[in-house]
Amino acid sequence: YNSKLHQSNLKLADKALAISPIHELILFNILQNSDGAKYSDILKFFSSFGVKTEISFRTIVKKLREEDIIYKGNLSSDYEQILKNILQNPKLEYPLTLSVREAYKKFQFLGYKFPSELMDFFKKLANKYPGFISLSPSKIGDASDLITFKEIFIDQIKFYKNNNWDLK
Structure with a gap:
């Protein structure tokens, strides 16, 4: 077992899931050109650029936390409370x-x-x-x-x- 190799592989995995400005630009593009987009539509749009679901999800969460995007819908207060609580997790796994x-x-x-x-x-x-x-x-x-x-x-x-x- 090589711990240095393992640490190196972990760093590479983190880089592979890092959000870049291009991901933010893709999200901006779909929201700019639509009257609101569902999560499934955003995922399809990201995937057309070869972007993985996890990166798409992280980009949305990042932009929600930065208040660059908002969400609306006919939602129950229970769902909204749970969603807000989940999104507050510093390291959100999905x-x-x-x-x-x-x-x-x-x-x-x-x-x-x-x-x-x-x-x-x-x-x-x-x-x-x-x-x-x-x-x-x-x-x-x-x-x-x-x-x-x-x-x-x-x-x-x-x-x-x-x-x-x-x-x-």
Whole structure:
């Protein structure tokens, strides 16, 4: 095992997923030329330039955090609260999978007193937005105890350019 080689490979992997100004320009282009774009449309546009989904996702998250883009849609307040909380993660992995315990800590602001209440809430949310979230057991035959946020940006969301967009 060569730790220097491993460290070098990790650095190369980070560079491969780095967001460059060209990625921001691609996002700017689709938002400039549309009256709001769904996440799936943005992914298709990025892929036409050979850009991977993960880089597209990171570019959108970066521009949301910088307030260069905004999203609108007919969204439930529960979904909006969860989305805002997920986007605040400094290192956002996608798709995001949490255990019930992790989710209970992360989403305490929802006000549920017990993890079982939170799971009931997520079951309802999974029925309402099936592409957004899925519940699964960590062991075959057990009850669902893993929450996976699959499509963080549901199709009811449209992204728009914000007035303070700054291409650097």
